[in-house]
Amino acid sequence: MRNPSSTTSTRSKITVPTPCCSKVGIKKGPWTPEEDELLANYIKKEGEGRWRTLPNRAGLARCGKSCRLRWMNYLRPSVKRGHIAPDEEDLILRIHRLLGNRWSLIAGRIPGRTDNEIKNYWNTSLSKKLISQGIDPRTHRPLKPNPDSSEMANVPVQNRNPKSPPVLEENGRVYRTVATRVSENFTAPPNLDDQFPNQVAADATEYWPNHDGFNMGSLQSGYDQGKNDEDHIEDIGNEDTLSSFLDSLLNDNVFVYQQRQQLQQQNMFGLSSKLVVSSSQILSHGNIWEAQVSPPMAAFGDKSVGGAPFK
DNA sequence: AACTAGGGCAACCGCATCGTT
DNA sequence: TAACGATGCGGTTGCCCTAGT
Structure with missing residues (x-):
């Protein structure tokens, strides 16, 4: 269920029964x-x-x-029924790691599968499989916390940095922190893929190389390096941008920041698609950048009339 | 053969969100 | 601006089937 704090509603809090459910x-x-x-x-x-x-x-x-x-x-x-193929399962795992229990969004990226089917599959099969592999299905992190970071293991990424602000909503737009420089020195990460072959690396230890297309210059335009500890906000664009963003993440690519100009143009129209990506550390220019995009509690692609925005 | 426990899945329920009035 | 209606989403429930005893 939605996190009540993630959104605000102008609607009355009085519960009105859904009419069609109360009919005799x-x-x-x-x-x-x-x-x-x-x-x-x-x-x-x-x-x-x-x-x-x-x-x-x-x-x-x-x-x-x-x-x-x-x-x-x-x-x-168009509904595809029956056994979920390994590649579909892998896709579900990867997207779930990014989005959490956003079943409709996950389903939207797996042709022919419904949110209900994916949700059921997750609850009855995948979550158990992850647990058997020693992975927390909720956080996609090892169940046995690393002693070096035991206290942080179950802390939502967004909350690890006490200076990280919550998702901001302002003037009908939704903002979230984009990047915070967390280290000047890069150390090669452990390869969790060996431990958890079915998982992309747990984001706490994920380091992304500086892929082509990662335009540091444009990132910096939204981030003042002179204020390392300050948080920075970035508006998120429409579903096309979101979709390509997700694609880039799923392909282990980094943000396609050269779309920033396009984003800004789109944002002029008040688009308020919300993006959720768990924290990932991005290596760039010798620094590790922690992308703190909204956590799953945020309203990524919140529903709207006329169809889910990202389906 | 009867019973029980557990898994899988379809469906229900409550509520958030958006458009319209 | 508030109320209302319509729609969509995610959590939960409950039924059915199957395996185990």
Whole structure:
């Protein structure tokens, strides 16, 4: 569930029952083949949407939410069912490490898979597999903390630096810390891949080389090196930028900062996509940069009407 | 064969968010 | 600006199946 502190709402806090869930005479429980057929035929003819009134129009004694869920998770032609392939599993692991339990976002990057399916797979299979490998499925870090950093092992990355501010929301935009120089001297990291072959390196010990495309100059334009300990904020762009950003992360690339100009232009339009990446240390110009993008509690790609922004 | 425990998965539920009025 | 409606998301529940005893 969302972290209540991650967002603010102007809505009344009075809980209003979702109308379609409180109706009498609404059928619950497993769907029958007949119901499936009714729903599928109706959507094929009329299209998706207007879920609230769809049951009546389709002749179903279900609530709109139930119809939507059934369609999205089961009946949609694009839904791929069955065994999750190893490459899909690897992708889930990598994205989950970056995003946390953002199932819809993870599903959005795995064609044919639904958020529900991935969530179930995670809860029933992957998390156990990680635990058996000695990895905390929540943090993607070793379950047995390193004695050198035992106190920090379970501390969210964002909170390790007491000076790190929380995610900021201002003027309808969302900001998060981008980079903090944490070390002048680079020391080769241990290779966790040997220990945890199914995991990308735990971010606490992840060091990224200065890949092509990492434009330090443009980074510095958002970060004043004269204020090493200060935090810096960077607005996040739209879903295209986010998508390419995620791609770059998944490919073990570093931020594509040359898109910064484009980002700034996009931000002029008030786009407020929120980006979550666990802290990663980026080697650049002899320094290790700790990218402190919003932690999973932040509202990465928060839902919006008309479809999840990054699906 | 009967019972029990555990896993897998579909579906439900509560609530956040956004657009509209 | 607030209220409302519609939609989407993530956590949780509960049913069904299977393996073990």
